[in-house]
């Protein structure tokens with residue numbers, strides 16, 4: 769670990785502890801050349817979120833793709849891009865907080881629909897129809913009936 773003060777590449781660890789959030793290990797290091805101290809953090813590598821399709825294949829969660837789907841669903845409705853971003857942020861945060869790294873297309877669709885229902889009823893129906901291929905027809909009809 770190169771010293772940020774003098775560029776020397778030998779340091780010793782003088783203290784090591786788990787950060788308050790429990791998410792990182794914090795190390796105090798001392799440069800063996802100039803004796804200046806600095807801190808390094810060791811963190812878990814972010815695990816990419818995977819979406820499991822109906823046929824069992826997996827693909828990385830594509831935020832852009834979801835955004836585009838939601839943009840279509842909310843076209844000409846009173847829903848802003850910021851609101852769509854916030855909706856996706858909310859889903860990502862929920863998955864993150866529950867340590868879910870894999871989600872089925874259906875589960876993801878349900879999470880979107882749950883939020884769209886509160887945001888815009890028309891967009892909700894449109895999105896449900898986009899995702900109807902992932903559930904059966906009865907379910908889709910049931911969704912439509914529940915709207916009124």
Ligand SMILES: [Zn+2]
Nearest residue numbers: 771774799802
């Ligand atoms: Zn140094």
